[in-house]
Amino acid sequence: MPRSKSKGRSRAVTLALVGLAVLGAIVLLAATAAGGYYWLQREFQAPGPAPAPVRIQVEPGASVRAVLNQLAGQGAVRNSREVQLYLRVHGRRPRIQAGMYEIPARASPAQIIELFEQGRVVLEQLTVTEGSTFADFRRALEHHAAVTHTLHGQSDAQVMAALGHAGEHPEGRFFPDTYRFAAKTTDLEILALAYDSMQRLIEAAWRQREPGLPIERPYQALILASMVEKETGLAPERPRIAGVFVSRLRKGM
Numbered sequence: 562m563p564r565s566k567s568k569g570r571s572r573a574v575t576l577a578l579v580g581l582a583v584l585g586a587i588v589l590l591a592a593t594a595a596g597g598y599y600w601l602q603r604e605f606q607a608p609g610p611a612p613a614p615v616r617i618q619v620e621p622g623a624s625v626r627a628v629l630n631q632l633a634g635q636g637a638v639r640n641s642r643e644v645q646l647y648l649r650v651h652g653r654r655p656r657i658q659a660g661m662y663e664i665p666a667r668a669s670p671a672q673i674i675e676l677f678e679q680g681r682v683v684l685e686q687l688t689v690t691e692g693s694t695f696a697d698f699r700r701a702l703e704h705h706a707a708v709t710h711t712l713h714g715q716s717d718a719q720v721m722a723a724l725g726h727a728g729e730h731p732e733g734r735f736f737p738d739t740y741r742f743a744a745k746t747t748d749l750e751i752l753a754l755a756y757d758s759m760q761r762l763i764e765a766a767w768r769q770r771e772p773g774l775p776i777e778r779p780y781q782a783l784i785l786a787s788m789v790e791k792e793t794g795l796a797p798e799r800p801r802i803a804g805v806f807v808s809r810l811r812k813g814m
Contacts, residue, residue, distance in 0.1 A: 604639075604647070605643075605644065607669055609673070611635075612666055616661060616683065617631060617661070617662050617664065618662075619660060621659040625645070626645060632664070632673065637668070638670055644674075647670070660745075661743065661744040664676070682744070685746075686741045687708070687739070688738075689736075689737045689738060689739075689755065691737045702751060724749065726756070733759075733783050734783075735752065735759055736758035740754060742754075763779045
């Protein structure tokens with residue numbers, strides 16, 4: 562009987578020690594996990610390694626992993642796997658929009674992901690000055706490196722048809738302005754934007770026209786405005802010149 566009691570006591574001590582060991586391991590694992598979690602959090606918010614802005618072209622359909630690896634290769638993030646792990650732990654699946662991005666110097670992974678999610682792509686620009694012809698506009702598009710060229714070799718009539726305005730003369734139908742656009746925007750898309758801008762301007766002016774003018778359509782008003790512009794570039798003189806043309810139209814001249 563005494564021997565049996567000794568064995569029972571020994572078994573209890575062993576179980577207690579095992580329990581303490583397991584508990585210690587659990588505590589250690591929990592502490593390690595918590596430490597790892599906060600370390601990932603800190604790294605995700607920490608300034609990045611790039612001393613200067615970095616440009617990256619994100620292709621349509623590119624995965625988060627591929628983009629992060631590309632950023633690591635260009636020195637914009639320290640470790641792409643750490644960023645991927647952070648996103649996985651937090652259940653985040655950022656939707657990265659295609660385009661050219663400029664990563665600011667020292668940008669943190671958090672700032673970079675936000676940049677991608679918001680689609681803040683680099684915007685190129687093209688300026689069409691007042692008095693430019695349609696040929697000038699097309700030439701500027703053809704010479705712009707960031708524009709995707711789809712209209713090379715097509716006639717003006719073919720371009721107007723591609724815009725959905727077959728039979729229209731192109732002169733005066735495109736608003737002169739500075740256009741900002743993402744790289745790889747097509748020439749047709751920029752022309753469509755300029756056409757729509759001019760249409761809105763013409764329609765607004767047509768609604769505000771003086772009653773009794775001898776013109777029947779908005780495009781006739783545009784032609785008249787172009788004639789006035791050719792006669793004088795001075796704003797104070799335009800009403801007088803326009804009055805002369807209107808008087809001639811009323812007389813059938």
